[in-house]
Structures are given as C-alpha cells and as structure tokens.
Amino acid sequence: MEIQYITKPLSEIEAELELVLVVGKNFEHPFVKNYKKTLEVLGFSGNQDETALLIESKKLFVGCDTLKGKDIRSAIASAIRSILDKDIASVKLATYTNYNKCTASIKALAEGLALGSYSFTIYKSQPKEPKLQTIYISNESYNDKNIEESKIKDAITRALNIAQAVNFVRDIVNTPPDDFYPKIMAKTAKELAKENNLECEILKEEEIKEEKMNALLAVARASRHEPRVIHLSYKPKNPKAVVSIIGKGLTYDSGGLSLKPSNFMLTMKLDKSGGAAVLGILQAVSALGLDIEVHGFIGAVENMIGGNAYKPDDVLTAKNGKTIEVKNTDAEGRLVLADVLCYAQEKVKADVIIDIATLTGACVVGLGEYTFGVMGKNEDLIDKMLHAANISAGEDAAYLPMNRHLKKGLKSTIADISNVSSSRYGGAITAAMFLEEFIKEENKEKWLHLDIAGPAFNESAWGENPAGGSGVSVRSVVSFLQKLQDNKH
Ligand code: BES
Ligand code: ZN
Ligand code: ZN
Numbered sequence: 432m433e434i435q436y437i438t439k440p441l442s443e444i445e446a447e448l449e450l451v452l453v454v455g456k457n458f459e460h461p462f463v464k465n466y467k468k469t470l471e472v473l474g475f476s477g478n479q480d481e482t483a484l485l486i487e488s489k490k491l492f493v494g495c496d497t498l499k500g501k502d503i504r505s506a507i508a509s510a511i512r513s514i515l516d517k518d519i520a521s522v523k524l525a526t527y528t529n530y531n532k533c534t535a536s537i538k539a540l541a542e543g544l545a546l547g548s549y550s551f552t553i554y555k556s557q558p559k560e561p562k563l564q565t566i567y568i569s570n571e572s573y574n575d576k577n578i579e580e581s582k583i584k585d586a587i588t589r590a591l592n593i594a595q596a597v598n599f600v601r602d603i604v605n606t607p608p609d610d611f612y613p614k615i616m617a618k619t620a621k622e623l624a625k626e627n628n629l630e631c632e633i634l635k636e637e638e639i640k641e642e643k644m645n646a647l648l649a650v651a652r653a654s655r656h657e658p659r660v661i662h663l664s665y666k667p668k669n670p671k672a673v674v675s676i677i678g679k680g681l682t683y684d685s686g687g688l689s690l691k692p693s694n695f696m697l698t699m700k701l702d703k704s705g706g707a708a709v710l711g712i713l714q715a716v717s718a719l720g721l722d723i724e725v726h727g728f729i730g731a732v733e734n735m736i737g738g739n740a741y742k743p744d745d746v747l748t749a750k751n752g753k754t755i756e757v758k759n760t761d762a763e764g765r766l767v768l769a770d771v772l773c774y775a776q777e778k779v780k781a782d783v784i785i786d787i788a789t790l791t792g793a794c795v796v797g798l799g800e801y802t803f804g805v806m807g808k809n810e811d812l813i814d815k816m817l818h819a820a821n822i823s824a825g826e827d828a829a830y831l832p833m834n835r836h837l838k839k840g841l842k843s844t845i846a847d848i849s850n851v852s853s854s855r856y857g858g859a860i861t862a863a864m865f866l867e868e869f870i871k872e873e874n875k876e877k878w879l880h881l882d883i884a885g886p887a888f889n890e891s892a893w894g895e896n897p898a899g900g901s902g903v904s905v906r907s908v909v910s911f912l913q914k915l916q917d918n919k920h
Pocket of ligand 3: 761
C-alpha cells in the first residue's frame with residue numbers, strides 16, 4: 432500500500448472513495464453538510480471512531496472528537512480498517528491540522544493510514560490479496576490552515592517510518608512461537624542490522640555462560656530452543672546522548688513448572704513484545720537518523736517445562752552476584768531482565784536506560800488493558816516519558832509509584848531476594864523493585880521501566896491498534912528519544 436501527498440484539490444484527484452473526518456460532530460462543515468440527512472438516516476452520530484460508508488456517494492465518514500493527533504490517528508485508522516475487506520483500491524482525503532505550522536496532526540494522520548491498513552494474513556492457506564493500493568493525501572485543507580509543503584512531506588515521511596517500525600513489531604509478536612524462537616529473534620536482529628547499518632552482536636549459550644547470566648540460563652533450560660542475548664547498536668556521528676533499551680524477549684511463556692492455566696497460556700507468544708519493540712525502535716531511529724546513540728539489548732528465551740526445568744525453591748546467582756530464590760517460575764521475565772540489565776550496564780555507559788517488558792498481569796489489573804505502566808526513580812524522566820507517550824505519540828501510559836514498604840515482600844530467608852512478593856498486592860511495582868536490585872547505584876536515576884503487559888496484545892481492535900500484537904511503546908520511546916535530541920541542540 433502506498434501513501435502519496437499530492438498538491439491538488441480533492442476534486443482533481445481520482446480515487447474510489449473519499450475519507451472525510453466529522454470533527455467535533457460538526458455536520459455543517461462544507462465537507463459534511465450535503466450528507467447530513469443521509470448520515471442521520473443511517474444513525475451515524477459522529478462519535479469518535481464511528482464510521483459510515485456511503486458507497487454510492489463514494490464517501491467514507493468517520494467521527495473524530497478534536498483535531499488533536501490522538502483523535503485523528505485513531506479515527507483515520509478505524510476508517511481504513513473498516514474498508515480493508517472491501518473491494519476498494521484507492522482512497523483520498525484532505526489534510527487536517529489544528530494550527531498553522533503544526534505538523535503533529537499531519538503526522539498523526541499519516542500514522543493512522545499506515546497503522547490502520549495493517550493486516551496479518553500469512554497463516555491463512557488462502558490469504559485474500561489486500562485490495563487497498565493507494566491513499567492520496569491532498570493539500571486541500573479542512574480548515575484553511577496553511578503549512579509549508581516541505582514540512583508536510585517531512586511529517587508524512589517521519590510518520591511512515593515510525594508506522595513501518597510498529598507494523599514490523601506487530602508481525603514479530605503475531606508470529607506463532609513454533610516459528611519465532613530465540614534463534615529467529617537473533618536472525619531477525621541480524622537482518623535488521625544489515626538493512627539499517629547497525630552493529631549487531633549475538634551471544635549464544637556458551638557466551639551467555641561465560642557472562643555468568645545464570646538467571647537467564649535457568650529460565651531457558653527446559654526449552655529445546657537455546658537462548659540468545661542480542662545487542663544492536665545505532666551509532667550516529669555526533670550523538671547528543673547515549674540510551675540503552677532492554678527488552679524482555681520471551682518467545683513463549685508457558686509459566687514453567689509453575690504452569691499457567693490453559694486460558695492464561697493462550698496468547699503468551701506476546702511475551703516477546705518488549706524485545707520486538709527494541710527491534711522496532713532501532714529500525715525507527717535509524718530510519719529517522721536521530722542524533723542519539725541507541726543500544727538495544729534483548730534477552731531471547733523460551734520458558735518451558737520438563738525434567739530439566741528450573742524449579743520453585745531453586746536459588747540462582749545473577750550476573751551481578753546477587754542470589755535469587757525462585758518462588759514462582761512464571762515470574763521469569765524479571766530473571767531474564769536482571770541479567771540483561773547487568774550486561775547492558777557493563778557494556779555501555781548510557782545517559783538513559785529503559786527496559787520494556789510484558790512483565791506482570793498485575794499491571795493489566797491496575798491500569799486496564801489499554802495503558803502501559805511507567806516506573807522509575809527519576810521524576811523528570813518519568814514526566815518526559817509520560818508526555819512522549821500520552822501527548823506526542825498518542826499511546827496511553829500511567830505512572831506507578833515505587834514504595835519502600837512494598838519492598839519487604841521480596842525478602843527471602845535463603846537468598847538475597849525472592850523473585851516474587853509474598854503479598855498479592857502491588858505486583859507491577861514489586862516487579863519493578865525487583866529489577867531495581869540489578870540497576871547499579873550510579874544508574875538508578877537514569878532508569879525507566881515500562882510494563883507493557885496490557886496493551887501489547889489486543890483481543891479485538893481499538894483505535895489504531897488491530898487485534899493481536901500492537902507494537903506498543905515503539906511510538907512513545909521514539910518520541911522520547913526525539914525530544915531528548917531536540918532539547919540537546
Ligand atoms: N508474561 C507474564 C505477564 C503477563 C501477563 C503478560 C498477562 C501479559 C499478559 C509474566 O511472566 C508472568 O507470568 N507474571 C506473573 C508474575 C507472578 C507469578 C508474580 C503474573 O503476572 O501473574
Ligand atoms: Zn511468566
Ligand atoms: Zn512472561
């Protein structure tokens with residue numbers, strides 16, 4: 432599918448359908464006025480993301496509460512998704528902007544188009560060919576706001592780069608676990624590195640042993656698939672800052688001997704979403720040419736059962752020498768991350784360290800399935816991440832505060848720390864406090880933890896997110912990095 436910007440009014444662009452946003456239920460706008468009656472008859476009230484297809488009139492209407500990026504992205508994606516199974520090859524639409532000179536809504540519009548047209552059909556024996564071929568964005572403006580053409584084109588290109596990275600992550604997350612295991616994660620990283628001029632180092636089992644990443648190795652032990660530790664780096668000439676991003680890449684999480692019930696195990700191919708996001712972020716930063724040095728680290732592991740499995744009651748020694756009592760083998764992500772966080776800090780002296788993980792069901796219970804959790808020790812970094820997510824990228828993120836009293840639950844009588852809390856409460860936070868044990872003293876203020884367990888995978892589509900893998904956190908982290916670059920100019 433191709434997205435083209437054209438400097439022609441809508442009337443001069445030939446397309447099978449015109450996509451029209453009904454903004455703030457304004458049915459009097461010249462784009463909408465003539466169809467007001469028909470839309471009324473159809474019961475269309477212009478609610479956010481509500482669509483109405485008037486095929487005879489060649490119009491597709493979608494409700495959009497405001498001209499803010501978040502609403503535009505969601506409305507456009509919903510509209511596009513609603514016609515993916517229809518025999519429509521070309522669509523045109525106007526440019527929608529909030530203010531003069533403001534390209535944020537244009538960027539959101541283009542992201543909406545590219546994210547909304549995502550589909551994952553390769554596992555169908557007879558996949559339907561995607562019908563939609565071309566989308567034309569006209570320079571005709573919804574409200575006569577004028578933006579320089581080069582700025583519009585630039586915003587569209589950036590949006591398409593980011594959306595491509597998100598769709599790449601969705602493909603990875605959606606791929607079944609028998610086809611996407613640690614070795615494939617490493618292969619995907621190598622290919623990505625080749626295409627984008629990144630450095631790529633892969634640690635196999637022997638090297639992981641040499642690095643004394645024994646917590647990660649314990650989780651991996653019962654799987655027929657050997658683990659991999661992946662290190663990708665993007666090194667621009669004059670970086671404004673150095674950032675390390677660490678992803679949980681559990682290509683499958685059966686729970687291990689603390690086996691998940693079958694209905695909880697289903698969808699656990701999603702547990703590689705953090706690692707996949709790291710790949711997507713590296714793809715995006717290199718496509719955008721950001722002036723930030725970015726290192727991606729992924730612990731790619733499969734958590735399985737068997738005679739060789741690690742057990743509740745085992746005591747593991749992580750890379751930094753801390754001992755961990757295993758009380759639940761399903762709290763495996765933090766064990767993998769513990770070692771990879773140590774490794775990342777040893778390898779790279781970063782200004783910011785971000786880990787991304789589908790870490791806890793508790794985070795989903797606390798925030799709901801649409802919102803990811805942001806944790807850390809540095810309020811300024813937390814604020815920046817929340818702003819990048821909720822305002823710039825249009826992803827939903829919320830702060831979960833650390834609490835020293837919760838720390839007690841992680842005490843172990845036999846080892847330095849236990850891998851699960853003794854309390855049922857505050858599970859997302861106790862998981863973050865476990866990870867904090869593996870952040871060096873001098874790095875505590877540089878660290879952010881993103882728990883994406885909720886929005887990483889969707890039962891059904893919402894906003895710009897399709898059913899299945901969402902690619903969540905890529906847009907937020909890329910916005911965060913972009914801001915980091917811009918503020919250091
Ligand atoms: N991968 C899961 C967390 C998860 C749950 C992700 C639901 C996405 C949706 C993680 O490894 C896990 O199983 N965590 C346990 C921790 C518990 C044993 C302390 C959980 O949340 O139940
Ligand atoms: Zn688990
Ligand atoms: Zn897990």
